[in-house]
Amino acid sequence: MIWLVFALLTGAAVMSVLWPLARRGEAADPATTDIAFFEEQIAEIDRETNEGRLSPQDRETARAEAARRLLRARAALGGDAKASRRNAVVAAAFAIVVVPALALFVYSRLGHSDLPDLPLQARLEAAPAHSDLASAVARIEAHLAEHPEDGRGYEVVAPFYLRNGRAADAIDAFAKALRLLGPTPHRHASLGEARVMAEKGRVSEEAQRDFEAALALDPKSAIARYYIGLAAAQNGERDKAIDIWSKLLADATPDAPWRERVAALLEQLRGAPAGEAGAKIAAMPQAAQQQAIRSMVERLRDRLEQNGDDVEGWLKLIRAYSVLDEAEKAKAALDGARKALANDMDGRARVDALARELGVGG
Incomplete structure (x- = not known):
């Protein structure tokens, strides 16, 4: 009797999984992970614009490219994933009959029904699967391996590398985007920032050249001015750093997200809190x-x-x-x-x- 109950339960489980296939005939499409990635990329572009790290012109260019890729991913979603309803029904019927029978046969030979269940706490502590975002990045990396001339692809994936501690990969990606797409203040400053991260916060001479190139194209670039000031502070040029950061704060909007950080560093560099x-x-x-x-x-x-x-x-x-x-x-x-x-x-x-x-x- 217990085996009959197991067979019925197994059949019901198989049917619950296969019924949506028979009803809709839609297969999961890996483009969903690409959609999530490009939606996050658009949000990242907006955040960088609000933080003053990306000029309006660069924002429009980057956002248009990300939107184009998003639309292409959405168009691919489910576009060629339709399966035949008749074949799905046949496959479902076959699975409902054969899968339970095969499972019972194998379990009767190899199974151990006397083993204890896996505790809930152990299941909760199990390591999660890799994120869809990482999967989307892997797809872009595969695309870039086949199309190394796609500068937009490098520009899309470089910030992901930087946020996840892959500074060397970020430097490579930012440098290729700069070479393939041409110089902009944002590209020079982003490359310099990646070099700073690779040096554990130290502004190297190479990074300083990147920031100076960004300032040559946009003298108001906040990120370049910040790191030029940081380089001066690290090199013992106290007065120069104070001058750079003071002017940066004077030009900042009241809601600039980096304002508090620069003010704190400037206060510390001056050597004392404000006031008497x-x-x-x-x-x-x-x-x-x-x-x-x-x-x-x-x-x-x-x-x-x-x-x-x-x-x-x-x-x-x-x-x-x-x-x-x-x-x-x-x-x-x-x-x-x-x-x-x-x-x-x-x-x-x-x-x-x-x-x-x-x-x-x-």
């Missing part, structure tokens, strides 16, 4: 300024050792040591922040993002 304390330090001789700044940084460190829940404090401490070119202390501050913020996922994410930006901790 900052004015007093600014009036000191250079040597006294440095001593006062280091004293403030050490007091901040001592306070964080007593109360490590202050995310902003950790961010200021890591920036301060980085600006003071004290790499070991910056690394120690990063380790301390990660330990103190172990239960604050958002705080840890902000600390890790700053560490990557400044090249702290390798």
Whole structure:
């Protein structure tokens, strides 16, 4: 009796899977993953435009290309995936009869009905499958392998590489897009940013040339001005960095998403918070300024050792040591922040993002 119940259940399961095939005759199409990718690409273009990283002209060009690819993927979806209804019905009937019989036969020979079920917790902890986005990127990579002259393809996939820590691949893709499609401020700045990520936050001479090329085409390029200022700060050119970032903030819109970051770096570079304390330090001789700044940084460190829940404090401490070119202390501050913020996922994410930006901790 139990085997009959199993056979009926198996038949019902097979029928529930095959019935939509018999009714509609539609097969899944891999173009759905491409659609999701290009929709995300369009959203990414809009975000970069809002952040001032992409000029309106470049936005229209990139968005038009992504939209074209999206329309082509949508047109391909299900276009040639229709199956014959009659063949589907025959296949369903065959599967309903043969599959349960074969399954019961094999299970009677090889199965172990006495084994315990897989616990729910174990299933919940199982590793998820690869994302559809990664699958879409793999398709684009296969396309580029066959059509290496497709500059738009490199421009589409390069930001994905950069967001996922594949800086070397991003450099290669941005460089090929620049070569095949021609120079624009956004392409030069994106290539420079990829080089900075590859150097763990350090602005190399090669990256600086990319940013200078972006500024030659668009003197108002926010991302290029930011990294040129960062290069000056890293090279010890304090006054130059302050001048660049001060002008960048003066030109920024009130809702610029990077405004707060630049303001914090500028504040740290000046060596003191705004207000009366900052004015007093600014009036000191250079040597006294440095001593006062280091004293403030050490007091901040001592306070964080007593109360490590202050995310902003950790961010200021890591920036301060980085600006003071004290790499070991910056690394120690990063380790301390990660330990103190172990239960604050958002705080840890902000600390890790700053560490990557400044090249702290390798």
